[in-house]
Amino acid sequence: MAGVSAKSERKTNPNRHVRRILFPFLVSVLAWIPLEAYGQYHAKGTEWPTYAADLAGTRYRPFDQINASNFNDLEVVWRLKTDMFGNRPEYKLEGTPLMVNGVLYTTAGSRRAAIAVDAATGELLWVHGEREGKRGAAAPRQLSGRGLAYWSDGKVERILYITQGYRLVCLDAKTGVRVPSFGEDGIVDLKLNDDQTIFPDLITGEIGLHSAPIVAGNTVIVGAAFREGFTPSSMRNNKGYVRGFDVRTGKRLWIFHTIPKKGEFGYDTWLNGSAEYTGNTGVWTQITVDEELGLVYLPVESPTGDFYGGHRPGNNLFGESLVCIDLKTGELRWYFQLVHHPLWDMDVSSAPILVDITVNGHPVKAVAQPSKQGFLYVFDRVTGKPVWPIEEKPVETGSVPGEWYSPTQPIPSRPPAYSRNGVSMDELIDFTPELREQAEKIVSRYHIGPVFTPPVASKTEGPLATLTLGTADGGTNWPGGSYDPETHILYAYACNACLEPIGLVPPPKELSDMNYVYGTAGKKPRMINAAGTDSSADAPKPAGKAASADEWNPLTIDGLPLIKPPYGTISAINLDKGEIVWQIPHGETPDLIRNNSALKGVNISRTGQETWNVGTLVTKTLVIAGDGVVTTTAEHPRGAMLRAYDKATGKEVGAVYMPAPESGSPMTYMFNGKQYVVIAVSGGNYSGEYIAFSLPSEE
Amino acid sequence: MRNGSAARLALVVLVITLPLTSRAQSQQSVTASDMRSVWDGVYTDEQARRGQPLYHDACSACHGDSLKGSGETPALAGNTFLSNWNGLPLGDLFERIRRTMPQDKPSRVNRQQKSDILAYLLSCNGFPVGKTELPHQTEFLNEIRFDATKPDPKK
Numbered sequence: 036m037a038g039v040s041a042k043s044e045r046k047t048n049p050n051r052h053v054r055r056i057l058f059p060f061l062v063s064v065l066a067w068i069p070l071e072a073y074g075q076y077h078a079k080g081t082e083w084p085t086y087a088a089d090l091a092g093t094r095y096r097p098f099d100q101i102n103a104s105n106f107n108d109l110e111v112v113w114r115l116k117t118d119m120f121g122n123r124p125e126y127k128l129e130g131t132p133l134m135v136n137g138v139l140y141t142t143a144g145s146r147r148a149a150i151a152v153d154a155a156t157g158e159l160l161w162v163h164g165e166r167e168g169k170r171g172a173a174a175p176r177q178l179s180g181r182g183l184a185y186w187s188d189g190k191v192e193r194i195l196y197i198t199q200g201y202r203l204v205c206l207d208a209k210t211g212v213r214v215p216s217f218g219e220d221g222i223v224d225l226k227l228n229d230d231q232t233i234f235p236d237l238i239t240g241e242i243g244l245h246s247a248p249i250v251a252g253n254t255v256i257v258g259a260a261f262r263e264g265f266t267p268s269s270m271r272n273n274k275g276y277v278r279g280f281d282v283r284t285g286k287r288l289w290i291f292h293t294i295p296k297k298g299e300f301g302y303d304t305w306l307n308g309s310a311e312y313t314g315n316t317g318v319w320t321q322i323t324v325d326e327e328l329g330l331v332y333l334p335v336e337s338p339t340g341d342f343y344g345g346h347r348p349g350n351n352l353f354g355e356s357l358v359c360i361d362l363k364t365g366e367l368r369w370y371f372q373l374v375h376h377p378l379w380d381m382d383v384s385s386a387p388i389l390v391d392i393t394v395n396g397h398p399v400k401a402v403a404q405p406s407k408q409g410f411l412y413v414f415d416r417v418t419g420k421p422v423w424p425i426e427e428k429p430v431e432t433g434s435v436p437g438e439w440y441s442p443t444q445p446i447p448s449r450p451p452a453y454s455r456n457g458v459s460m461d462e463l464i465d466f467t468p469e470l471r472e473q474a475e476k477i478v479s480r481y482h483i484g485p486v487f488t489p490p491v492a493s494k495t496e497g498p499l500a501t502l503t504l505g506t507a508d509g510g511t512n513w514p515g516g517s518y519d520p521e522t523h524i525l526y527a528y529a530c531n532a533c534l535e536p537i538g539l540v541p542p543p544k545e546l547s548d549m550n551y552v553y554g555t556a557g558k559k560p561r562m563i564n565a566a567g568t569d570s571s572a573d574a575p576k577p578a579g580k581a582a583s584a585d586e587w588n589p590l591t592i593d594g595l596p597l598i599k600p601p602y603g604t605i606s607a608i609n610l611d612k613g614e615i616v617w618q619i620p621h622g623e624t625p626d627l628i629r630n631n632s633a634l635k636g637v638n639i640s641r642t643g644q645e646t647w648n649v650g651t652l653v654t655k656t657l658v659i660a661g662d663g664v665v666t667t668t669a670e671h672p673r674g675a676m677l678r679a680y681d682k683a684t685g686k687e688v689g690a691v692y693m694p695a696p697e698s699g700s701p702m703t704y705m706f707n708g709k710q711y712v713v714i715a716v717s718g719g720n721y722s723g724e725y726i727a728f729s730l731p732s733e734e
Numbered sequence: 735m736r737n738g739s740a741a742r743l744a745l746v747v748l749v750i751t752l753p754l755t756s757r758a759q760s761q762q763s764v765t766a767s768d769m770r771s772v773w774d775g776v777y778t779d780e781q782a783r784r785g786q787p788l789y790h791d792a793c794s795a796c797h798g799d800s801l802k803g804s805g806e807t808p809a810l811a812g813n814t815f816l817s818n819w820n821g822l823p824l825g826d827l828f829e830r831i832r833r834t835m836p837q838d839k840p841s842r843v844n845r846q847q848k849s850d851i852l853a854y855l856l857s858c859n860g861f862p863v864g865k866t867e868l869p870h871q872t873e874f875l876n877e878i879r880f881d882a883t884k885p886d887p888k889k
Contacts, residue, residue: 123834127806265804507804558799590802591812593860594882602813625813626820627882645813648806664817673821718808719818720826 081705083134086182086247087515088702092323092386094517096703099655100710101730106657106679106689109728112711113157117179117723120144120162127698128715128723129513129648130182131247134704139713140194140208142180142247143723149183149196149206154706157727161211167200173239174199175262179723181321181513181699182247184255186282193217193282195255201225201243203257205285218285225257225278228287230296233273242273244319246513251324251362254279254288256331258318264341264380265507265553268546272339275317279331279365289365293317293335293353300367301352306439309347315339316354320513321386323402325416330368332402332416333358334383341380341507342490342537343551345437350375355383357404357412359419369419373404373412375441378489379537380507381407385515392523392610394422403518403610405511405527408486409454410447411608423449423613433489435539437550444487449613453606454529455598456505457485464592464599466637474597477590478502481536493538493556500538500555502590504598508533514650514700517658518610519682525608526658526682528621530647532598534590594627600642605651605660607685617685621649623666623676650700652712658682659712661697665719677701677714677728691728695721771881772824775864777853782863785847785854792836792843793851801858811859816882824868825876828852832872845870 080097087094101109118124121144132141139154148164165171176199183196185208192208202224205217213221226233226240233240244260259275279288293316295301302310316338323332338347338354355374360367374381387404390413402416413422425445432440455462460483463474481502482491490501503509509530516527540554590597601620609616620643628634628642646663653659662675675697676690699715709729717723770776790799796807803809819827831848834840843851849870857863869875 123840126830126834263804263806555799590800594811594813594816596813625817627813627816630883632884632886664814665820666817667821720822720830 082136083132083702083704084185085133085249086131086184086321087323087386090249090251090324090326091389092321092515092518093388093520093653094515094651094700094702095519095653097521097655098703098705098710100705101654101679101703101712102656103679103681103688105730107691108730109677109689109691109712110731111726112155112729113727115143115152115157115159115725117143117725120148120150120164120179121146124722125178126717126719126722127178128717128725129245129699130179130715130725131650131700131702132182132713132725133185134702134706134713135185135187135192135208137706138208140183140185141725142182142196143725144179145177147177147179147196147199149194149204149211151194151208151211154704154711155709157725163204163206163211163213165198165200165202165204167198167202170200170238171198174201174243175241176243176245176260176319178245180245180247184248184250186250186253186255195248195250195282197225197244197248197257199243201259203248203255203280203285205282216284223280223285225259229276229278230290230292231274231276240273242275242317246320249322249324250282251326251331253282254362255282256280256322256324258320258322258333260317260319260336261315264315264337264339266542266547267340267549267552269548270339270346271312271548272314274314275319275336277318277322277333277360277365279362289363291333291358291360291365291367293333293358294338295352304350304352306348309349313339313347313351316351319382320384321515323387323389324362325389325400326362328400328417329362330416331360331362332387332389333360334385334387334404336382336384337377337380340549340552342378342553343435343539343549344376344378344439345435345550348376348439350441351377355381357383357387357402357414359402359416371412371414371419371421371425371445373406373410373445374408374487375444376439378438379408379487379503380535381505384512388516388518388525389416390518390523390525390610391520392422394611394613401610403516403525405516405525405529407507407510407512408505409452409456409510409529411450411453411525411527412447413450413610413613421447423447430487431484431489433491435490435492435551438489440489446486450608450615452486452505453527453608453615453618454505454510454531454604456509457488458483458502458504458534458598459485462504462598464595464597466595466599466634466639470592470595470633473592477592477597490537490539492551493540493554495556498538500536503535503537504531504533506537507535508647509535510647512647514648517651517653519653522682523610524616524682525610526605526651526653527608528603528605528649528651528660530602530645531604531643532596532600532602532645533647534596534598536590593631593633595631596645600639602645603643603647603649603663605658605680605685607658607682619680619685619687621660621678622646622662622664623668625664626666629666629668646696649697652701652703653682654703656682657688658685659701659703661693661701661714661716663696665696675716677712693726695719695724698723770878771885772856772861772878773881773884774878775862776824776866776878777856777861777863777868778865779857779863781850781853781867782857785850785852785857788843788847788851789854792847796837801855810855816859819880820882822880823876824852824878824880825872825874827880828875829872
C-alpha cells in the first residue's frame, strides 16, 4: 500500500506553501491506493477516462449488464455526500466522475476539491483542495464545477483540474499531491500568459472556468468562463481565449484568440474596432478532440452583453461559433458561426459530438452540435461543410437604439428542430379554455415570434420584452447529448418550455457603461450574477444595495407554465438520415400539475419537466437519464427517478428512486465484472451527493 | 422466473425502503392532520412588505427581481421551485435559506429578516396572507407544511 504522511509530503514537496494550501485533512485522509492496481496504463473499454466517456464526447459505453430486464433491480451500492469538501454544503453538484483502474476521480463541494474514491465502495482515497483566499472569492464561476481530466503515459498518472480562482492544477493521481515539475510547483496560473492583461488585477480580474479540462495526446486544453452576461457592468471585459499546455511541464504550447487580434482572420467582423475592448466569447463548456485527425472542436459562447450588441457592431467572430483548430498548433482550420451578431444568449453550450455516419451511401466523418435553440448542426468535421444545407434566411431586425442587426441567420434544413425555439399563441397552455385565456392575456404584453426574433426595448405599456424559447436556458445546455456509434443515433435532452423574456433597459451610469442591459421597464436594473457567485468559502460580504419596491411579475399561472407540455424531452436523432426517430417527454409530471384542483378531470399524459440541466447516458441497449425536478407520487415519496429507456423505441423500461434530482450527468463503468452507474444529485433541500447504483450481488 | 428473483426483490424493497424510512420519519410531523398549510394564511401583508426590500438587498442579484432565477441560478417561484419544496415542513426551506443564503455570508441576514424574506417569497408564489406573522424559529416553522397546490377542502 502506498500512503502519504505529513512527513513524506514535506519531503516530496519542500515548498512550504504546499501544506498550507492543501486541505489540512489531506494528510490524514491520505492516499490509500493499492499499488498493484497500477501497471502499464491502457485505456480500457470498461473505464470512463474523460468527462464525456471519450474525447469524441459520446457519453456512450456499450455495456449490457444493466439492461431493460433488470434496471428496476438496481440498488444503491455506495453514496458520497460532498458537504465536507468546503465550509458549507453545496446544492448544485454537477460533476461527472472519471473511472480509471478502479478509482473514481471527480470534483466536489464548495471548495471544488479534487477527490479520488474507490470505484467499488466509494471509500475516500485522497482529497486535494486549494485555499485561494480573495482570488477564489472573486471568481466568476464558483462551487464544485463539472469535473477533471486524467492522463497517463503508462508510467505516471496525472489528474488535472481548474480551481475556482482559474489555476490549472496537476496532481499525482496516486496521492492527490501536486506534481512539482508541472508549472510552478504543480500549478499554472491561467490568468497569466494569456495574450492579454487580465484587468483590473490578478486577484479580482474576471475570468475562470467550471468545466473540466480535456487532455489529448500530451496537450491539456483549457477554455474560460465569465459572469452571467445579462447585465454586464461594462462593454469592456477580459477575453476568453483557449490555450493548450504541455501536460508534463505546464508550458503553454499554443493559444487561439476567440476574438481575433488585429491582422488575424475575423478581426474585421468587429466594426468600429470593437474587437479591441469586447470580451467574454470564451469556451466555458466541454471541448472535443479528434486525436487521429489532430483537430480540436471549440463551442464558443456569446461576446460581452448577452442581449445587447450595440457596442460590438458586426457579425462578431468567433462568438457563438463552432470552431475547429489544430491540436498541435491551435491554428484555425475551419469555423461555422451558428448565430451572427449574437443577441439571444445562444452560447454554444455543450460538447460537440464526433460522429462517423453514412449519408446517401457515403461515409462522413462528421461533428454534431446540439444547441439551446434546438437545432442539431451537423458538419463534415474535416472541412466544416454542412452535411445537410444550412441556409441563410432573412430574420426580423429590431429597433433597439444603437443595435446592429444581422439581416439573416443560418437555419439547418435537417434534422428538424428537436425543441421549441420560438413562441406563438399555439404553444400556450391549453389544459382548459380559462387557462389559455389567462395565458394569452399575459403574453399580449410581450413581443413574440419565431427563432431569432430580436429583443425589444422594454416599455411599461408593452411590449415588456420579447418572450423567447430556445435561448438562455432553452434546448440542450451544458450536459449535452449522447451518441451511439453503432446505430448512428444521437440522443439529446432539451428543455422545451424554458421561457426567457428578453427586455432591454438603459442602466444607470453607476451600474454599467452599456447603452442597454437586460431588464424590465419600470424596474430598477440590477446586476445579475452567476449561480454560485460569492459562494466560495473565501467570499467576503459585498456592499449592500438599496432596497426598492419593485412589482413582482410572474410568467406562470398559479405556478403552471405558460407553455403547454411537453416541458422537457429526450429526442433520438438518426444522423445518417437527419431525422428524429423518436421524441418523448422526460420526467414525471410535476406535482403542481398532477394534483392541481383546477385540472381535476383533465386527462394529462406525462408532461416532462421544465428544467434544462439533464444529461443522458447511452449504453448497449438503454438511454439513461434522471428526473430534474422533485415529485411525490403514489409510487414513490419525495424524490426523483433515474429512468431507462429502450434506446431503439424510447419506451421506458425501468426507473429507480433517487432522493433528489439529477444535477450532474450519469456515467457508467465496469469494475471486477460489475457495471456501475454513478450520478450526482442535489437541489432544493438536498445537498450534493454522488450515488452509485449496481445490480444486487449474485452471492 | 429466474432463480433468486425473490431474494432480489427483497433486496430491492430493502434498498428502496431504507433511505425512505429516514425521510419518512423526519416527515412524520408533516402528515399530522392538525398541521397548518401555507394555504392557511401563515404570514401577514406587512411582513411580506418588510421582506421585499430585504429580498432585493440579499437575493435578487442572483435570483432576479421576478424570482425567476437567471442563467444557472434557480427560480424561487413557479413549477420547479414549488415542486422542490412540496410536502416539506416550511422549516426545511427556512433552514436552507438560513444556512446557505445569501451565499457570500449567510450570517449577514438574521433569522427575523429571513423569516420576512420567506413571507415575501410566499406572497410572490400566491399563498394567501393571514393575521399572524411567520415565526423565525425553525421548530415552529416545521409545524407549517409547504403545499404546492391548494388542499382539497372536501378531503
